[in-house]
Amino acid sequence: MAQTACPCSECIQSLKQQVSVMRKEIRNIRQHADSAVRAHRKQMASLQSVLADGWSPGPRPSRDPGGARASLERGHVQTVPVGYISSCFANKSGTPRQPGICTSSRASLQLRASVFNNPEHALAGLDQYSHVWLIFLFHKNGHVSYKAKVKPPRLNGQRVGVYSTRSPHRPNALGLTLARLEDRVSQRRPRFQFLRGPEDAAAAIRALLAADPRSVYRRTRCPDRLFFFTLDTADITCWFGDGFAEVLRVRPACVTLDAAVTPAPPQ
Known part of the structure; x- marks a missing residue:
């Protein structure tokens, strides 16, 4: 008698593939966001240099690639605390x-x-x-x-x-x-400000996921099963399935x- 494949295992495999695709998409979004932040910082630095040199109404001057060097030669030094x-x-x-x-x-x-x-x-x-x-x-x-x-x-x-x-x-x-x-x-684990330690954090995460903190829309109509929330100083990524919740990642809200x-x- 031939054995039939369990439909539950097929569903689990399909969910794992969806999670893998979602993780890749989230990684791409973060890379694009980092690129946008770097471009924004460069634009702000250029704007601050123009304002420091003085701005007057009139025709817009052409972009000078040596503007930063000229600003340094004039003694305008901008530092950032590391x-x-x-x-x-x-x-x-x-x-x-x-x-x-x-x-x-x-x-x-x-x-x-x-x-x-x-x-x-x-x-x-x-x-x-x-x-x-x-x-x-x-x-x-x-x-x-x-x-x-x-x-x-x-x-x-x-x-x-x-x-x-x-x-x-x-x-x-x-x-x-x-x-x-x-x-x-290297502080890879979050420093808790209110919780007493990892044990309290794990208990709090379990209690939150058991209560399902998602909104009614996300529980009933939204196809996205990923959920993000912040607990104390930790950013938590989880996945809600049918009758269960899985923590995918816990990372510090601010790495120092x-x-x-x-x-x-x-x-």
Whole structure:
């Protein structure tokens, strides 16, 4: 007696093929969205350069490929912070003036995920080095003015030129430090802000899917079975079938990279 194929297995195979096609379409949509974001950033940078140079009504000038270079030659520099650093010293009071004073101090540099499409690629090969140079901005020095001569605390009131000191109050409030690289951490899992851990997150996801958070239209009339929602700091992609729900992917809502650094003592 010939065996007949189970219709359930055929349905499951068909659903798997549909899910595979949908995943490819979603991947293509994300690639197009990334391209649109990059093009938008270039247009905004060009517009900001035009506004910085001054705009007057009249015939529209032709596009100058060397506009960015000319802007740099005129001293117009546009910078984008690639990350933010935090240390065990939360306030200025008590912070050592030199890293060699407190060699056990630690800091963490958190890179912005919005600067690169793949932030991890920017750190490739960095683990081959023991130290890194960090150029930073004194964004909390408390003053917007600066003077040509300052009084360093350790010179007992003697005035010297600002460029011969470590004063953060200068025309361009930039600093340079040498730090020892101790570890590089890629945070692929979301940092929960309200949930206590992965166990609570899994229980919350199960409870949400059991209650079917979709609208009546999506449950009864919409052919798209994919559903997206955000729980705490996690973006969740799931698939609703007939009488079941499957979680396809859980990813952080904001991917960040941390590099643990230690200020190096002066040589």
